Amino acid sequence: MQDYLFYLFALLTLGCGSMIVLSRNPINSAMFLVLAIASMAGLFVLLHAFFLAAVQVLVYAGAVMVLFLFVIMLLDLKVEQRRRMNTLGIIMGFVSVGTIIAVMLHGVVATPVTPVLEVARHDGATEPLGQLLFSHYVLPFEILSVLLLVAMVGVILLSKKELK
Amino acid sequence: MTPIGPQHYLIVSGLLFSLGLLGVILRRNLLVIYMCLELMLNAANLALVALSHFNGKLDGQIVVFFIITVAAAEVAVGLALIVALYRKRQTAHVEDLTALKL
Incomplete structure (x- = not known):
């Protein structure tokens, strides 16, 4: 059950995260950021960090996002027009991000999996x-x-x- | 299916961080860039909470608590800067903001 919840929340977080980058309208980006943060609070609950999940929802999804939305309304931002994309910038962006992903995945995969410590489990109080x-x-x-x-x-x- | 371990959370966190970085590099809107920065901070938070959980120690959660507070302060200051910049230049596109001088 917990495994399925992990996959659900992880997929939700990653999907909303990619939608932040992809969507053209800044308001849509802000809404997807709210969703990503809320599903990340779900991941925190799965990790028994209940207080942090509550703080995450209150501070990020509440206060910070209200600030963002206020500023978006204040600046009256239009949907981003298609602008001349710098191809070199795009290539360099994907190369650097791919390198970072490769290094991170290699680091995670190459590390021997240590058995999860069961000592002093604080059950999220x-x-x-x-x-x-x-x-x-x-x-x-x-x-x-x-x-x-x-x-x-x-x-x-x-x-x-x-x-x- | 292998049980969910720290590596699963670290992979999610790494992917999320990369997504944020991609957004910072590719997007041209100052506010969206700022949101992607928040996403990167959140990815770091996820890694810290996961490691704190699987080590059975609470120090990671304390650090995340601090990060959330600092991020809230940082968002307030950054958005005030963006609004002040918009008042001067009437734009929030990084391509129009190439001069250091206002």
Whole structure:
């Protein structure tokens, strides 16, 4: 059952991911990005990362995508006209992506499959995650809050009427 | 059928990353390029969560938590930059944005 769910979510994620790249209209791309992110949250659930799945849906599919859609509406983007495609760019793009895929697949396939460790399986509870976050990772957490403040101030400055 | 192991998740993550990279290279719309960047970040998240699960440790999930937060901040700043750029130049196509000077 879980195997079939994995294949379902993986296919959904990859299909929506390719539709992001393929579709001409930016709004369609944004909608497919929502779908890809939601199905990736399904993969997170399969990996027993329930908290992260919820955060993924809330932050990405909720907040970030609302921002994207707002900006798309604000800029009033038309369907992308067919523009002169740089053939060299296309060739180089596919070559580089193919190389990356080849290297990754080779790395995954060449690695001997170690038996899955069954020790200390934490069955996805949020409590140990929070304890780790607020004990061992408390300094990065605080730095992150400062980063959010900096981003907020920066965005307010950037969206003022006249940029100086 | 082999049981689902870390390699399955890593393959999905690698393919997703490559899709994002392909979008960044091929697409000409600034916003779509930005979405493809988000896709690449998500692919990295998937790999981290998978490795964290199959190692029985939670540190990977913490890193993903941080990445999601940083990505949200980054999206806000990036979109503000795109809007400011659009106000000056009235375009969001990278082919029309070749000059460094506004």
